[in-house]
Amino acid sequence: MPADAVRADIRRFLTSRRARITPQQAGLPDFGGRRQVSGLRRSEVAQLASISVEYYTRLERGNVGGVSEEILDSLATALQLDDVERAHLAALIRAANAPHRSTDRDGGTSHVRDSLHQILDAMTGAAAFVRNAHLDVLTTNQLARALYEEALDTDDHPPNLARFVFLDPRSRHFYRDWDGIAHDAVGSLRTEAARTPGNTDLADLIDELATHSDEFAMRWDAHDVEYYRSGQQRFHHPAVGDIDLDYDALEIPADPGLTIVTYTLSPTSAYADVFRRLQEHIAAPEPTNPGTRTQSRL
Known part of the structure; x- marks a missing residue:
């Protein structure tokens, strides 16, 4: 998978996760009025993860170089990720930061001892x-x-x-x-x-x-x-x-x-x-x- 495709997967995954959480579910105040987005805004995710809006926006665009375990944990908590989803996000981040290499056998082995x-x-x-x-x-x-x-x-x-x-x-x-x-x-x-x-x-x-x-x-x-x-x-x-x-x-x-x-x-x-x-x-x-x-x- 090319690097730009991995970044696109990160963007879609993070977007889909914040779209499923309401402010009430996240423990945020609801000031009423019509919201322009389904689920949480980027600013609300950033607030919950204790990071800047600019930094979260960069992450959601797939620019994940240098993401620490602490940031990953903060995102997982803010987006209410389960263990499988957190591991998936971590794998996407590793893939985005690793040199691209193609293999047609990884995970598809057919040899049984x-x-x-x-x-x-x-x-x-x-x-x-x-x-x-x-x-x-x-x-x-x-x-x-x-x-x-x-x-x-x-x-x-x-x-x-x-x-x-x-x-x-x-x-x-x-x-x-x-x-x-x-x-x-x-x-x-x-x-x-x-x-x-x-x-x-x-x-x-x-x-x-x-x-x-x-x-x-x-x-x-x-x-x-x-x-x-x-x-x-x-x-x-x-x-x-x-x-x-x-x-x-x-x-x-x-x-x-x-x-x-x-x-x-x-x-x-x-x-x-x-x-x-x-x-x-x-x-x-x-x-x-x-x-x-x-x-x-x-």
């Missing part, structure tokens, strides 16, 4: 897959193949969950909380885009999604960021029906950019019978020669 395959295969009571930061699904265990059979039914190699969410109409039936998963997908990609601004593969994916999905383009322009870490996902599986599963996204320190995503069921869940039917839905695995195993295994 054999030991990770073995870990997934050992998870017989959980659906699990490995994805990279581009949301490519690189390898799955049997239960994840059964759960995600529609998302994996694609000519793309490896399959990409963002493409499934925004470009495949089946996703709106598969995810019962489609709006939530769409928000998380866009937020995850925007977080990664700030972390690796020279990532041309990711830029191509974002351009593809924005070109072919108005929904993605609208959400991308909102500049929301998200970490997909843990929670509950509500599915409608075409063969077994509705099922709610707990998910955890486990980053792999030895393989930066790779994450194991697991879906499990509480022993007291009302969906125990559905989960059992999903396990019965697993197709018999094809024999695999470990020496010639493909990375996707899909």
Whole structure:
């Protein structure tokens, strides 16, 4: 991502964050009358952050050279940023101040070590897959193949969950909380885009999604960021029906950019019978020669 594009992202992010906060929410007096801007004025953000209006204006224009941790903390407090948003702003500032360099692999690795395959295969009571930061699904265990059979039914190699969410109409039936998963997908990609601004593969994916999905383009322009870490996902599986599963996204320190995503069921869940039917839905695995195993295994 060119330096001017990073500065534009900083401007849009800061503008969007102050636009969502009212003076009342910020604890500022409301003197009535018609306001010319939605949310906070620049002068109000500067006041809350204890910096000059001129300095905040320069920051909002993307001129962030020399920004200290103290200033970053002050901005995060003034704009009521959560931990994810603060980390995102910090990543944008680092990107703006770093020499521009292009890479087409950062965060989009497709290599999965054999030991990770073995870990997934050992998870017989959980659906699990490995994805990279581009949301490519690189390898799955049997239960994840059964759960995600529609998302994996694609000519793309490896399959990409963002493409499934925004470009495949089946996703709106598969995810019962489609709006939530769409928000998380866009937020995850925007977080990664700030972390690796020279990532041309990711830029191509974002351009593809924005070109072919108005929904993605609208959400991308909102500049929301998200970490997909843990929670509950509500599915409608075409063969077994509705099922709610707990998910955890486990980053792999030895393989930066790779994450194991697991879906499990509480022993007291009302969906125990559905989960059992999903396990019965697993197709018999094809024999695999470990020496010639493909990375996707899909």
